[in-house]
């Protein structure tokens with residue numbers, strides 16, 4: 001029976017990252033998977049993480065299972081990080097959450113809850129969106145519709161198109177939004193635009209599902225959560241999927257959280273109970289290591305200050321790279337790449353065709369997704385000229 005299964009193509013992101021690793025070209029440039037890389041091309045461990053890890057090593061007395069909702073301190077720390085210390089919904093007890101295996105686990109648990117409440121619910125996703133959103137949410141049985149989002153011709157958010165499409169979102173349907181640092185395009189909504197979405201959700205009754213995997217990599221931890229908080233402050237129900245992969249560099253520790261803002265405290269407790277049962281049938285309980293480290297960083301003032309200073313430095317480096325890349329690409333190609341500087345987080349589209357992206361890979365060892373999405377953090381002083389020249393050649 002198993003022999004009937006065919007070999008599947010590699011994942012469009014992980015497969016390309018592996019192909020780049022295997023490429024012997026000494027000039028190769030890896031702009032594929034969304035991990036932060038430093039000047040040496042290494043994805044470093046935060047100093048705050050190392051220190052929290054040492055404390056954990058010294059204090060750890062057991063490797064017994066985590067509870068299905070995960071670490072309580074992590075849940076509380078993340079709720080405050082996402083919603084703000086003074087959040088009214090937190091004070092009202094209208095929030096429930098569970099720790100999950102990474103942001104993917106968070107999305108999956110969110111999807112399980114939606115499916116339990118209303119099987120086959122329609123989820124509106126941005127065009128484009130992170131390709132993994134579809135299998136992650138779709139595999140539980142949810143349906144999809146796209147809304148216009150990114151306008152390649154001028155590298156901006158097509159907000160009129162987005163609003164026109166979302167006018168068709170019905171009460172009880174889900175609208176998946178990128179909390180900040182849109183993946184793949186890097187073009188984010190303004191606060192005024194978030195407010196418009198909040199008004200529409202209020203009037204039409206659709207429920208926002210906010211995927212916020214990059215909090216702190218755009219304009220700062222607080223600023224990056226401002227859109228989410230605009231929704232949460234005004235709407236009865238919001239679902240959030242969060243991750244510590246990027247902002248704490250805990251990628252392989254699979255540290256995430258699904259959070260529900262609910263009508264009242266009873267409903268929040270009901271959703272946590274549902275999420276725990278969903279977790280039990282999918283993976284039982286989340287991993288401990290990353291969440292215990294993250295909890296320590298979130299609750300300890302000194303570690304928190306160290307972490308935030310490291311995050312700011314990381315963000316400043318990415319923004320510096322955006323500026324440098326604009327300068328180099330404008331000079332090498334004679335075209336206008338200034339849009340890269342207005343975009344946020346790790347990603348931007350270079351605006352190349354799939355054919356050009358494939359040529360860059362085959363002829364120059366410059367790896368980006370076929371959509372020409374680049375991970376800006378993969379650029380550094382030693383590859384930026386080579387990259388800009390290679391792009392000019394395929395253009």
Ligand code: LMR
Nearest residue numbers: 013032033034035130183
């Ligand atoms: C990406 O988009 O490159 C990251 O979110 C990593 C992943 O799992 O795809």
